[in-house]
Amino acid sequence: MLASVFETYGDLVDQWITFNEPIVPVEFGYFYDAHYPHKVDAKAAVKVAYHTQLASTLAVKACHEVLPGSKIGNCPQLDTSLST
Numbered sequence: 656m657l658a659s660v661f662e663t664y665g666d667l668v669d670q671w672i673t674f675n676e677p678i679v680p681v682e683f684g685y686f687y688d689a690h691y692p693h694k695v696d697a698k699a700a701v702k703v704a705y706h707t708q709l710a711s712t713l714a715v716k717a718c719h720e721v722l723p724g725s726k727i728g729n730c731p732q733l734d735t736s737l738s739t
Contacts, residue, residue: 672728
């Protein structure tokens with residue numbers, strides 16, 4: 656199924672993103688109780704982080720199988736408070 660996305664839009668997209676800020680659901684959903692699922696559960700947080708990374712890895716693999724040499728990855732959360 657994922658390969659069809661790359662086949663369909665490959666000629667239109669130059670750079671692909673698997674996840675935007677993948678740590679945010681882990682931190683705010685499972686450590687800080689700031690948004691859904693409103694849990695403080697470190698074990699669940701590790702599982703969510705693992706499966707998010709696994710999904711990203713599988714998406715990168717599928718992309719490169721269909722579009723070798725494509726630019727693809729996640730978009731990490733950047734701390735702009737450190738910039739000058």
